[in-house]
Each structure stands twice: as C-alpha cells, then as structure tokens.
Amino acid sequence: MTRVTIPVGPQHPLLKEPLSFRLTAEGERVVDAAMRLGYVHRGVERLVQDRSYIQNLYLLERVCGICSHVHTTTYCQGVEALLELEVPARGLALRTLTCELERIHSHLLWLGVLAENIGFSTIFMYAWRDREIALDIMEDISGGRIAHAVNTIGGVRVDVEPEQIRLAQHRLDELQSQVDELVNVVKHEGTLRVRTEGVARASLEQIRGHCAVGPIARAAGLDRDLRRDAPYAYYDRLFFNVITAQDGDVWAATWVRVLEILESLSMCRQILDDLPSGEVATRAPRRVPEGEVVSRAEAPRGEVVYYIRSDGSDKPARIKIRTPTLPALSLVQHQLKDINMADVPAVISGVDLCIACADR
Amino acid sequence: MGGRGMEAEALLEALREVCPDYAFEARTMPVNEIVIDVPARCLEEAVAVLRETFSVHHLSTITAQDLGKELELLYHFWHEGGITLRVGLPPNDARVPTLTGALPGADFYEREAGEMLGVTFEGHPGPEHLLLPEDWESEPPLLDGDRAGGDEA
Numbered sequence: 032m033t034r035v036t037i038p039v040g041p042q043h044p045l046l047k048e049p050l051s052f053r054l055t056a057e058g059e060r061v062v063d064a065a066m067r068l069g070y071v072h073r074g075v076e077r078l079v080q081d082r083s084y085i086q087n088l089y090l091l092e093r094v095c096g097i098c099s100h101v102h103t104t105t106y107c108q109g110v111e112a113l114l115e116l117e118v119p120a121r122g123l124a125l126r127t128l129t130c131e132l133e134r135i136h137s138h139l140l141w142l143g144v145l146a147e148n149i150g151f152s153t154i155f156m157y158a159w160r161d162r163e164i165a166l167d168i169m170e171d172i173s174g175g176r177i178a179h180a181v182n183t184i185g186g187v188r189v190d191v192e193p194e195q196i197r198l199a200q201h202r203l204d205e206l207q208s209q210v211d212e213l214v215n216v217v218k219h220e221g222t223l224r225v226r227t228e229g230v231a232r233a234s235l236e237q238i239r240g241h242c243a244v245g246p247i248a249r250a251a252g253l254d255r256d257l258r259r260d261a262p263y264a265y266y267d268r269l270f271f272n273v274i275t276a277q278d279g280d281v282w283a284a285t286w287v288r289v290l291e292i293l294e295s296l297s298m299c300r301q302i303l304d305d306l307p308s309g310e311v312a313t314r315a316p317r318r319v320p321e322g323e324v325v326s327r328a329e330a331p332r333g334e335v336v337y338y339i340r341s342d343g344s345d346k347p348a349r350i351k352i353r354t355p356t357l358p359a360l361s362l363v364q365h366q367l368k369d370i371n372m373a374d375v376p377a378v379i380s381g382v383d384l385c386i387a388c389a390d391r
Numbered sequence: 392m393g394g395r396g397m398e399a400e401a402l403l404e405a406l407r408e409v410c411p412d413y414a415f416e417a418r419t420m421p422v423n424e425i426v427i428d429v430p431a432r433c434l435e436e437a438v439a440v441l442r443e444t445f446s447v448h449h450l451s452t453i454t455a456q457d458l459g460k461e462l463e464l465l466y467h468f469w470h471e472g473g474i475t476l477r478v479g480l481p482p483n484d485a486r487v488p489t490l491t492g493a494l495p496g497a498d499f500y501e502r503e504a505g506e507m508l509g510v511t512f513e514g515h516p517g518p519e520h521l522l523l524p525e526d527w528e529s530e531p532p533l534l535d536g537d538r539a540g541g542d543e544a
Contacts, residue, residue: 068521068522069520069521069522069523069524072522072523074532076507076533077532077533108422109421109422112421112422113421239448239449240494240495240496241495241496242448242449242450242451242494242496242497243496244449255449260471261422261423261472263422322421323420324420324421324422324424325420325421325422325424325467325473325475326422327422327451327469327473334451334469336451336452336467338452338454338465338467340456348456349454349456351452351454351455351456351465353451353452353467353500357452357499357500358496358499360499361495361496361498361499365495390522391522
C-alpha cells in the first residue's frame, strides 16, 4: 500500500502548543511517527545564570503556563536546602495548598482537552466550567489565576485571613459536588470508554523504559508518587491515597486523574481546616553558599527535577530543569506507531503534554 | 540516612566488581541524593548494575555542565531516593557511551546534553538536535564563554 506522510503541527487544531509530528500512514493505519520539539525553546537554563535567585523565581514560574507553582516550589526547596533554611509550618501549608489547587485545575483542564479532542464537547464544557472554581480560589488567595507568585525563598509571599479560608472552604464544597458528578460520567459514559479503552496501552515495561512519570505511569501500575515516597513541603502531615490502575490505556489514565482530583480536594480541606498559625516565611540571605542540590516534586504531570549548583554568589551557576512532559513525549513517539489514524487525538492528548514545559 | 549509607556501601561493592581498576567513592548531596563518580568507560556496566541488582530503573534526567577543567554529566536516577552517577569528561574529547539501548528514555536527555554542551554520545541512534534549530551553527550554548570563544568573538 502507498505510504502517505501527514504533518501534524507545529500549528494544528489538535495541539494547544507548537509541536510537530510527521505521521506515516498506510491507509487508515499509522505505521511510523517522527517528532520535532523546540518551537517554544526560550533558553531558560541559560537565562537563569544571569539573574539573581529572587529574580529567577519570576522567570521559573513562567517555564509552564499550567503548573507554574510547582516549578517555583521545586526551585525554592532546592535553594532552601542549600541555605539550610527552616520554612515555617504555615508557609509550607500554604505552599502545599497552592500545589493541590494547581493539580485540580491542571487535571480538569486536561479532562476538557481530551474530551474536546475525542469530540465530546459536553465534558469539555463541564470540566472547564468547574476548573474556574479552582482558579477563583487561587485568585482570591494570591491575586493570580495562573501565575500566582505565591512562593518565595524561605516560605510564601501571601497569607490568608479567616474570611478567605471560609470562602475557599465554601468554594471547595461547590467544586466537590461538581467533580463527584464528573467522576460518575467518566465511570459510566459509554462514549468516553469507547474512545479511550485500550487506546495507547502502555505496559509497565514501556513506562520503565521511557522513564515516564506521574498519572500515566500510575495508570500502568507503577506505584510511585513523590508526595508519599519523598514527602516535601506539608505532605508528611496530610492523609491521602496514591491512585493507581493496571491497564495503562487512556481510560485508566483518565480514571487515575479524576480520582486524584478527589484526593487533592481532600488535601486542600485538611490544610484549610487546620492551618498552623505563625509566620509564612523566614528571611533568606541574597547569597547562597557554594554547593549543589537535586530537588524533586510531584507536579500534576509527575516528577519535576531541578538540579541547582551555587558558586557562592547571588546568581546560580547552573540550573537544570526536567519537566514530566519530556519522558511523556518519548513514550508518545513510540505509541503513535501501529494505531488507527482516528486514535491519534486520543493518544496525543491522553498523556497530557505541556510543550512549553518540555522546551523550556 | 543510615539506610541510605548502607545502600551506598552495597552499591560501591557491586560497582567495584564490574570495574575493578577504579576507586569508587560515594558522597551525598541534598536533598537525599547519593553521588558516585563513574569513569565514562564503565558507565554502561554501572547502569546495568543499578538496573539489574538494585532495581533502579528510573533515569530522571541528565544534567550537563561546564566546570572549566572538565565537562560534567550527572545521571540522576531515582529509586526510593536519588542516586546520581557523575561522569567527568575532558573538554577536548568529550565522549561517553549512549544508554539508549537499555533505556530508550535516555534518548531525549542525551540529545539535549549533546547539543547544549557538545558531548558525543557514542552509538546514539539519532543524535539530531532536540531543542535547537537544525541549522544551529554557533557553539553549544552551555559551554563557558571563554572556551567557546564567546558570543562577541
């Protein structure tokens, strides 16, 4: 049969960010796939070397437009470890609260994108409507819906009043009832299952080989979550389950993510119900002693890694950033082979790509 | 940290077996990372030991940096704690074997380290640029300005 090469991207309705696939098809079957990255490469790893540790907070928050807070969390944790700073409990709690609100918003955003890409506009609209509630809570706490500027080295920059806590609790109740309904839909809705079950099935072996992380790894049965395995911030004081599944297909990943939203809602409540009192930050010196650190955190898409080396000045000598999308892309390139052309949207959106993150 | 100390000892023991003519030593790095120097010629064997004997399958990433005297690759692994293998390379002959055979996930990390620091990963199946444009002709961006001749030059 004749082979046809079909370019998808860098600008394509399927992709929300620039990325280029070249799919080789035989009839309706995709037989080969190649990928090209770098359309939004901004050279962040080089740019950080010319900025002070404080200035870098604002640059690194912009590595990702979805999970901006987890980047500054990982960065601050690393710098705090080099400075041997003790962050006050209230600061850690508020940092973790924002992490979990961000996870809720990211997972709902993803659910909407998947639904739209498989032609299920109703879920797309419901998911994005509900996501607004999480954004409203973050706006009320920090003033920013997407870039929150909550973190600073030594703690957080914002504090919450009792009035704000009550409002957030009320909004979380509202969000909970909406998400319960979404869980119901994901569980029982035949259309969603037909388009996602058995699609892009990843074995544990493949997940390990491509070093994939986060919900897609947990959906294939890899029981790894840094919030439990290497507790940072406030996670050692919270009760939560790590959600896993076995099938490793897009449906399993969907199921893992919607249940993770419920866990995140519970964590937000635990923090707001029992917020420790006291300061939200300790003062951090401008200069950071010589040394190196590897800092890890669990972003909505999985493990984020920051390597930071200080030469004793007020600017980092090297920061290496690894975002969860990079290994996910490695897996997706492999999964795009030998599938139906009609499943391409489900495969690409199933792994929850964040291209700006991957390109840096 | 007691558990991690024992883990480091066991690791060193196993590494000495596969690469007997090298004096392996372990140090720690915050936030809970064991760091072991590995010569480039023993890298494949060392990674095989990690994977087969210690079930360390997850390569988080590879950090590439220019330390002046040498170029440095840090292979950050994770298994119930961080394990970093450090490979120092001479700047005029920076070569290291690829890990893509055993770990397909190393592909992107090696391509990025290759284009950003000018390291050659021997045996890599497709060492094209990952993030930089295909027609990028300047020096690798993360090389020290002095060595690369500087942007002004």
